[in-house]
Amino acid sequence: MPDALPHLFPPIQPRHSGMLAVDDIHTIYWEEVGNPKGIPVVFLHGGPGAGMSPQHRRFFNPEHYRVVLFDQRGAGKSTPLGEVRNNTTQLLIEDIERLRKMLGIDQWLVFGGSWGSTLALAYGQAHPERCLGFVLRGIFLCTQKEIDWFLHGSEWFHPEVYDEFIAPIPAEERGNLLQAYVQRIMDPDPAVHWPAVRAWSKFEGRRVFLLPQPDEAPSDILDLGVGRMESHYMANLGFFSDNQLLANVDRIAHLPAVIVQGRYDVICPPVSAWRLQQAWGDHAVLKMIPDAGHGAMEQGISRALVQATEQFRQQGRFA
Numbered sequence: 001m002p003d004a005l006p007h008l009f010p011p012i013q014p015r016h017s018g019m020l021a022v023d024d025i026h027t028i029y030w031e032e033v034g035n036p037k038g039i040p041v042v043f044l045h046g047g048p049g050a051g052m053s054p055q056h057r058r059f060f061n062p063e064h065y066r067v068v069l070f071d072q073r074g075a076g077k078s079t080p081l082g083e084v085r086n087n088t089t090q091l092l093i094e095d096i097e098r099l100r101k102m103l104g105i106d107q108w109l110v111f112g113g114s115w116g117s118t119l120a121l122a123y124g125q126a127h128p129e130r131c132l133g134f135v136l137r138g139i140f141l142c143t144q145k146e147i148d149w150f151l152h153g154s155e156w157f158h159p160e161v162y163d164e165f166i167a168p169i170p171a172e173e174r175g176n177l178l179q180a181y182v183q184r185i186m187d188p189d190p191a192v193h194w195p196a197v198r199a200w201s202k203f204e205g206r207r208v209f210l211l212p213q214p215d216e217a218p219s220d221i222l223d224l225g226v227g228r229m230e231s232h233y234m235a236n237l238g239f240f241s242d243n244q245l246l247a248n249v250d251r252i253a254h255l256p257a258v259i260v261q262g263r264y265d266v267i268c269p270p271v272s273a274w275r276l277q278q279a280w281g282d283h284a285v286l287k288m289i290p291d292a293g294h295g296a297m298e299q300g301i302s303r304a305l306v307q308a309t310e311q312f313r314q315q316g317r318f319a
Helices: 054-061 089-102 115-126 145-158 159-166 170-185 191-205 220-235 268-279 299-315
Strands: 016-021 028-033 037-046 065-070 107-111 131-137 257-262 285-290
Touching: 016 089, 028 089, 028 191, 037 054, 037 089, 037 115, 037 299, 054 065, 054 299, 065 089, 089 115, 107 115, 115 131, 131 299, 145 159, 145 170, 159 191, 159 220, 170 191, 170 220, 220 257, 257 268, 257 299, 285 299
Parallel strands: 037 065, 037 107, 107 131, 131 257, 257 285
Antiparallel strands: 016 028, 028 065
């Protein structure tokens, strides 16, 4: 079967992988691919809770990059799956630092999309001295407005998807749809939480691409990770203070960044990318992809991401 994304680098297997215990509850899965003497880069997946995929390794030239990927707490191969205890943005930042120190890396390029862009910004603002630059996609600043849009904005563009999402929730609870879903998703009874996490994951998945895609088969790992982690983090406003990530951009504004944004992204609308670039200033380049939604693997977005990593390795900056 021909490669649907031939502009990505060829599939590659990890050189090293392992499980790192980060506290008494959580153990995270990590892996390394590419050149052990190359430019270090850390890949931060979305969701939160979506986990990484083998496709994510393909954004980087393996002859020139040392790529570190990991599943965040509660996601993918990390254990326990879907666990919200000891699961905050601040603890995820500590995990990134543990990995960096364990692997003997002084500084690295930070690459993240969607929630991964949120975590990349939070990590960079906490540890700017450890960052070489940023490649960010589908910007999500985790503000109340963005969360409200995620839950309700789809009614304007995907009314049938929205109606299906709210259908399991009694009318009297729809005034706080997030809390209604959190109650069900966190319920210990599988008969209650599995339908809720499936509905949440499907609600997001059907809006990712600009053009409609066939519904994917249910995935226990993806559905539980996404349903639990996204609702948990949204209910806690990402564990940020109001407008924190924009307010603190000055901490990283001296570093180079490229921001790749789908013009018709209905999950993370372009206004956040625009405001981030305006706050960042001259060192950040915004690349608005005219024929794309939210998906990292859409043609225009994936091409722009590869172009960004190639330009950084060649020049140390973005044009």
